[in-house]
Amino acid sequence: MDDVLLDVRGVTLQYKTQEHLVTATFRVDFQVHRSDRFVLLGPSGCGKSTLLKAVGWYLRPVEGEIRLKGRVVDRAGPDRVMVFQEFDQLLPWKTVKENVVFALKASRRLAGREAVDRAMHYIEKVNLTSFADSYPHTLSGGMKQRVAIARGMAMEPDILLMDEPFAALDALTRRKMQDELLQLWEGTRFTVLFVTHSIPEAVTIGNRILLLSPHPGQVKAELNSNGQDEPDPTTGKTLSRRIHEMLFEDEVEEAIGG
Amino acid sequence: MALERNEFIRRSVVGKATGVVQKPLGAWERLYGQAWARKLFLLVLLGIVWEAYGLYLGNELLFPTFGATMKALWDAVASGEMASRMAVSLKVLLIGYSIGVALAALLATTAITTRIGTDLLETLTSMFNPLPAIALLPLALIWFGLGTGSIVFVLVHSVLWAVALATHSGFLSVSNTLRMVGRNYGLTGFRYVAKILIPAAFPSILAGLKIGWAFAWRTLIAAELVFGVSSGSGGLGWFIYENKNELEIPSVFAGLLAVIAIGFVIENVVFATLEKATVRKWGMQH
Numbered sequence: 001m002d003d004v005l006l007d008v009r010g011v012t013l014q015y016k017t018q019e020h021l022v023t024a025t026f027r028v029d030f031q032v033h034r035s036d037r038f039v040l041l042g043p044s045g046c047g048k049s050t051l052l053k054a055v056g057w058y059l060r061p062v063e064g065e066i067r068l069k070g071r072v073v074d075r076a077g078p079d080r081v082m083v084f085q086e087f088d089q090l091l092p093w094k095t096v097k098e099n100v101v102f103a104l105k106a107s108r109r110l111a112g113r114e115a116v117d118r119a120m121h122y123i124e125k126v127n128l129t130s131f132a133d134s135y136p137h138t139l140s141g142g143m144k145q146r147v148a149i150a151r152g153m154a155m156e157p158d159i160l161l162m163d164e165p166f167a168a169l170d171a172l173t174r175r176k177m178q179d180e181l182l183q184l185w186e187g188t189r190f191t192v193l194f195v196t197h198s199i200p201e202a203v204t205i206g207n208r209i210l211l212l213s214p215h216p217g218q219v220k221a222e223l224n225s226n227g228q229d230e231p232d233p234t235t236g237k238t239l240s241r242r243i244h245e246m247l248f249e250d251e252v253e254e255a256i257g258g
Numbered sequence: 259m260a261l262e263r264n265e266f267i268r269r270s271v272v273g274k275a276t277g278v279v280q281k282p283l284g285a286w287e288r289l290y291g292q293a294w295a296r297k298l299f300l301l302v303l304l305g306i307v308w309e310a311y312g313l314y315l316g317n318e319l320l321f322p323t324f325g326a327t328m329k330a331l332w333d334a335v336a337s338g339e340m341a342s343r344m345a346v347s348l349k350v351l352l353i354g355y356s357i358g359v360a361l362a363a364l365l366a367t368t369a370i371t372t373r374i375g376t377d378l379l380e381t382l383t384s385m386f387n388p389l390p391a392i393a394l395l396p397l398a399l400i401w402f403g404l405g406t407g408s409i410v411f412v413l414v415h416s417v418l419w420a421v422a423l424a425t426h427s428g429f430l431s432v433s434n435t436l437r438m439v440g441r442n443y444g445l446t447g448f449r450y451v452a453k454i455l456i457p458a459a460f461p462s463i464l465a466g467l468k469i470g471w472a473f474a475w476r477t478l479i480a481a482e483l484v485f486g487v488s489s490g491s492g493g494l495g496w497f498i499y500e501n502k503n504e505l506e507i508p509s510v511f512a513g514l515l516a517v518i519a520i521g522f523v524i525e526n527v528v529f530a531t532l533e534k535a536t537v538r539k540w541g542m543q544h
């Protein structure tokens with residue numbers, strides 16, 4: 001069990017609003033191993049983002065605990081870097097290069113020349129070398145997300161947390177970005193926890209998929225994926241078909257149960 | 259019955275064949291596109307109207323002509339008096355403005371980091387913001403006597419609340435994503451304010467600085483009009499007041515023009531440059 005990098009145990013997450021106490025997830029367990037491309041998949045509102053925020057410690061669990069490399073997580077920190085869905089996650093007052101350097105310096109990972117070299121290395125990995133001195137507002141949505149990914153990867157965190165980073169992109173760009181992410185992963189085999197509500201994306205990106213039930217999110221299944229989505233020889237069903245049926249089953253139950 | 263239509267695939271034209279993709283505009287078009295050129299034109303027009311009305315009225319004591327005003331202005335500039343008056347005013351202004359902005363930064367920072375700080379800012383600004391700075395002048399005179407101290411006091415008052423309020427609301431409107439990004443990279447406390455909140459809120463901070471400047475400049479001139487008296491070397495306000503007493507009305511107009519000119523330069527040169535170098539360059543404001 002040495003291989004377990006992130007250990008989430010019995011985590012219940014709640015939001016307190018003015019009038020309500022909303023339970024977003026209920027006693028969720030999962031283990032992410034080193035070099036996993038671990039996907040959290042579930043319908044909208046099932047608490048995927050909330051789970052990711054809890055791992056990043058922007059939100060505290062009311063029950064259960066989260067361990068990273070065996071140590072209980074108790075603060076936000078640069079060992080878990082978050083890539084958000086929003087395009088405004090880049091600092092608009094810094095260029096592409098400065099954005100990446102900023103992350104390295106602010107977190108005191110690297111300084112001076114080394115920070116710049118590391119930044120340029122990862123900017124090259126996402127094919128944005130010629131835009132290194134551009135300001136974010138001059139980039140397209142997909143380019144901004146690539147910068148955010150470069151910034152996250154440059155930190156070389158224990159785990160990269162990605163919350164639907166491609167959701168706001170058009171289908172074509174999205175496919176390209178998925179392929180690019182996989183190529184990047186082949187290069188360094190970083191560990192990534194990836195949130196999506198798209199079944200094809202989960203199957204393409206993930207090697208392990210955690211299926212969450214609708215609100216409040218509970219673990220429904222954990223499946224392996226080889227990225228191929230070929231029909232299973234015994235059942236004749238593809239992985240995405242199986243996932244689809246499992247998610248659909250909920251809706252039917254909900255409809256019947258009222 | 260549907261019409262049969264052929265499918266086709268085209269190659270896109272490249273190179274010169276597409277005609278004009280990008281071409282420079284003509285000189286006039288470019289000049290007219292510049293805001294300063296259009297404004298200069300309007301200024302010239304105003305000058306002409308002024309001169310005409312002055313000549314028509316023919317009463318130096320009520321409304322001197324543009325020419326007479328320019329001559330008075332030139333005399334004041336040539337004798338070096340104008341420069342020294344401006345220097346006095348600007349120095350006091352700069353002192354008051356800097357103290358006001360520094361205090362505003364302090365207040366807004368406490369407000370964003372602690373809840374009691376928020377309450378403090380809200381209470382103080384709602385009390386003092388509606389109070390015209392000049393209304394505090396009598397009190398200031400008792401506390402600091404005749405002189406620079408009193409003017410600086412009212413200047414600080416005129417700057418502080420507007421800038422603090424704008425900065426605070428700027429901080430509050432910084433997106434949640436950027437906040438989380440800052441915390442993700444380990445920024446807390448003062449570093450977080452300096453590296454995330456201030457630049458992210460810069461459009462509203464800049465707006466606050468502009469409003470603060472405008473308040474301060476008006477307050478300064480008004481305060482000087484009331485009592486540049488004591489100190490031998492008064493500022494622009496005192497220049498105006500003095501010349502009115504001596505019925506040098508063209509000089510009064512010249513003084514007013516100087517007040518306008520400084521306001522104009524600061525707004526259209528200093529702040530415009532600052533804006534161009536920051537929020538516009540960053541695409542945070544258009």
Ligand SMILES: Nc1ncnc2c1ncn2[C@@H]1O[C@H](COP(=O)(O)OP(=O)(O)OP(=O)(O)O)[C@@H](O)[C@H]1O
Nearest residue numbers: 015017022024043044045046047048049050197215
């Ligand atoms: N700031 C908040 N305050 C109160 N309730 C919230 C807040 N954020 C989320 N919730 C609630 O928590 C639940 C889970 O939300 P979450 O954003 O984690 O869903 P999600 O799985 O990421 O959905 P999506 O796929 O649409 O992004 C939802 O029911 C939502 O209403």
Ligand SMILES: [Mg+2]
Nearest residue numbers: 048049050164
């Ligand atoms: Mg979400």
